[in-house]
Amino acid sequence: MSDITVYSTERCPYCAMVKAYLNKKDISYTVIDVGKPENIEDAKEMIRISGQRGVPVTVIDGEVIIGFDTARFNEIFGIEESGGAYDLIIIGAGPAGLTAAVYAARKLLSTLVISENIGGQSNESWAIENYMGYLMITGSDLMAKFEEQVHTQNVNLELDRVSRIETMDDGRFHIKTASDQAFTARSVIIASGKHPRMLGVEGEEKFLGKGLSICSTCDGPLYRNKTVVIVGGGNSAVQTTIEMAKIARDVHLIVRSSIxxxxxxxRQLDDLKNLSIHTGYDVARIGGDKFVRSIVIKNRESGEEKTLPADGVFIEIGLIPNTGFLNGFLEMNDQGEIIVDPNCHTNVPGIFAAGDVTAIKGKQIIIAAGEGAKAALEAHDYLMATE
Structure with missing residues (x-):
């Protein structure tokens, strides 16, 4: 039996994926929540053995695995995955994809969901106060409830990344994944969401996971009593600032133009005594040794640079659609979002799209969920008409 330790934090969605994978395969493991103050020595040990200031980190018989790596887990445990044929394949498991799965299953369609994670970007919302039925709920908790409902239905779920989709001679769709699995479907819903936009500055690639983070809900607890910098001016950046101010010693918010x-x-920013806001600045570069130690920002008008000390940097500057795997397969706008009609139809018959990956206005969880339901109903009608 393997000796397995999973270093995680309470609200880390990717940590949850590691644990869900191990539970599904009935593999025993030990969990250490490195976000808790009493586990500070464990957090230091995780950083020492992994070189990372981010979670999840999984140690299997001495081998350190960073992030959620399905292919490597399958290789270690000797698990061979196989493909299959379905009525409907849903790509993505955020609000749109999970809702589509429930609606499709209730229409008795054989349904597969393929996604790298459960919940998508919604997991990274610290507090949601505008989803009906909840006065306040975290994004990860809301997505856990979505997932729980999906598990009550006859839906298959593969934690994997789609690498290619193409049309077969018989009109079905062939889908290939990063772990080299192959699936076919009579219809497809693309609900692959978006991923964080990066700064594109010196030091960014070097320090990603080593003080630079794109998941504040995952890594934020590791920066208790430290100095952190948040880059961005939208809701995500401000929410991260508010939450980090509760545990960090000093917080800097870098805003390019205006909040x-x-x-x-x-309004809540005015009450944060440990917050400094730097408006009208770009990030010039990120510095450090093995880990982030500083960030250099540049005034957009004067060109003057100043250096801020930093133990951690959180990037919250927007999102990019997860459409790279389509490679021109569907019609998209200049932002790389899939163009759909009011009923979630793309320009390819049998392919539907829903959620933030589309050009539909209003990137909200409740809108994505509604679009996912609509896409599933449209896919059902399409399948009934083409039988």
Missing amino acids: RADEVFE
């Missing part, structure tokens, strides 16, 4: 967050969030 664009909802007023309900922006």
Whole structure:
């Protein structure tokens, strides 16, 4: 039996994926929550053995695995995955994809969901106060409830990344994944969401996971009593600032032009005594040794640079659609979002799209969920008409 330790934090969605994988395969493991103050020595040990200031980190018989790596887990445990044929394949498991799965299953369609994670970007919302039925709920908790409902239905789930989709001679769709699995479907819903936009500055690639983070809900607890910098001016950046101010010693918010967050969030910034806001600055570069130690920002008008000390940097500057795997397969706009009609149809019959990956206005969880339901109903009608 393997000796397995999973270093995680309470609200880390990728940590949850590691644990879900191990549970599904009935593999025993030990969990250490390195976000808790009493586990500070364990956090130091995780950083020492992995060179990372981020979670999840999984240690299997001495081998350190960073992040959620399905292919490597399968290789270690000797698990061979196989493909299959379905009525409907849903790519993505955020609000749109999970809702589509429930609606498709209730229409008795054989359904497969393929996604790298469960919940998508919604997991990284610290507090959601505008989803009906909840006065306040974290993004990860809301997505856990979505997932729980999916598990009540006859839906198959593969934690994997789609690498290619193409049309077969018989009109079905062939889908290939990063772990080299192959699936076919009579219809497809693309609900692959978006991923964080990066700064593109010196030091960014070097320090990713070593003080530079794109998942504040995952890694934020590791920066208790430290100095952190948040880059961005929208809702995500301001929410991260508010939450980090509760545990960090000093917080700096770098805003390129002006704060664009909802007023309900922006008002809370005035009460944060350990916050400094730097408006009108770009990030010039990120510095450090093995880990982040500083960030250099540049005034957009004067060109003057100043250096801020930093133990951690959180990037919250927007999102990019997860459409790279389509490679021109569907019609998209200049932002790389999939163009759909009011009923979630793309320009390819049998392919539907829903959620933030589309050009539909209003990137909200409740809108994505509604679009996912609509896409599933449209896919059902398409399949019934083409039988």
